[in-house]
Amino acid sequence: MEEKRYLTFALTKGRLADKTLALLEKVGITCEEMKDKSSRKLIFVNEELKLKFFLAKGPDVPTYVEYGAADIGVTGKDILLEEGRRVYEVLDLGFGKCRMCVCGPKEARELLKHHEMIRVASKYPVIAKDYFYDKKHQTVDIIKLNGSVELGPIVGLSDVIVDIVETGGTLKENGLEVLEEICPISARMIVNPVSMQMESERIRKILKSLREITEGEGKEKGL
């Protein structure tokens, strides 16, 4: 028989990777090498199943998958919206749930009502632009920040921010609140279009069993 090609997974570093691995384990895909936290390896291999895994920064995951450097990836919907890469978005994994929101001080609510020019700070300039231009038809000045976006309105850099909100704790502590919700976010599995065709059987088998599990869990929670 022909030598099987490795299927490569690109996972988002951190909590998302742990949850993904736990989920994959349920369908019989394991990677013992990865459990060793002290390891400094960059690529982890499961020889038996011919699988490779590596960890990357969230925004880079769709890039690896688009170019076919990884066949399958797991990352947040926020990143997929922001990066707009040509990949197949095949599965909502149901964890990593949060919301993409417009946030700011109470008083800023008024600013969102009159198509007035406002300043928006965000780590997600594309999402912010699409939302304000296409959905709200409001002209905005978008300022790209790389972290602690909540500072924007506090120090007077911007009127509002566009960011992901999980519990809203950080916002509250800083006197900000959710003004408008843009869309819900969760972890997604993505697949390279070429891999989907060339390795169709193996990938679809994985997807099918994952879909059964995620849909099953959804039902248990009464969704």
Place this chain on the structure above:
Amino acid sequence: MGKSLLHTPEGVRDIYGAEFAAKQKIEERLAHVIHLYGYRDIQTPTFEFFDVFGNDIGTTPSRELYKFFDKEGNTLVLRPDFTPSMARCAAKYFMEEKLPIRFSYSGNTFTNTGNLQGKLKEVTQLGAELMMDDSVEADAEMISMVIDALKNCGLKEFQVSIGQVEYFKGVCSQAGIDKDTEQKLREFISSKNYFGAKELLEEKQVRRDYAKVLLNMADMLTDAGGLAEAKKMVNNERSLMAVERLEKLYQVLCTYGVEKYVSFDLGMLSKYNYYTGVIFKAYTYGVGDAVVKGGRYDHLPGYFGKEAAAIGFVAVVDDLMEALNRQHLKPELKEEGVLIVYEKEAFAKALVQAKELRSQGISAELIARIPEKSREDYERQAQTNRQKKVVWIERQGQ
């Protein structure tokens, strides 16, 4: 100043030396197969009126077209692809023609895509169009030609995936899905976004049995055996005819003997309403997207005033090269010609030899020898330029 002019703008590049030779070779090999099928080359202008590539016709959004004006103020566009030009030509020169026309072309195309996506803005496309033949044999000819051409380039592992837009459209119209929803659904299904499609169908309260068929489509990559199943799932004529067409197509492809390269994907829907029937894409390892795309576009020639069936394909030569490189299947380049290195006083003698070689059809490059350079330097030079050998012409009397 000098150094800052060396860079090319983002998205365009120089191709030279061995790489260019390889590219030419690949183009030759593709074109060779196309010519073997009886297609004739045609050349169209690099830029045309905006309307030729405009919204109703082209597949490239207006903001990705390179536009400029002529002296009269007409908007002109650098061609983003060839197909509309081919349809225009068919209408212009073959208006009364009733027999099938076979065109082939190659040239550079231009799209003003976003920066930093790692995509070239100028690529070489090579393709063929068959007009005024709406038969299943025409579909099969196109697909088997693609397979032969890719094989001739040296590609071993590749897959041609075939879809039929009408299958999807049939179910949508039966389920009474409105245009906007259909467009959204099209995007979800063609990007295999199963749960996105599911949510949309639930939101629009599409009848369960139709929703099930549509959802299945997102997941339907199959060999020929799966077509029977796809047929069982639908009961509207449009979809049934679509599957039957694919079944017939498969039979003809079997007659061609290329069935092992073929699979079916009923969820393959182009984002644009341009394609009207069979569509196909060829995939291989090493590049993130299809290396060949094609399909039937029976409405397009109508825009130019000639009602005619048409099917075509295009190969992106640059992507194909990338795939061949990654798979270590670069075409082998033959060593050809001679490098003649002569000492200054012996020019006349060298020229006699060069002329003799050239008259025999052998390339001969003349270089005057510089004393500081060693023989090895020249031999290395000949090697880089893939010349067969170096001939030394020395001063008379030595």
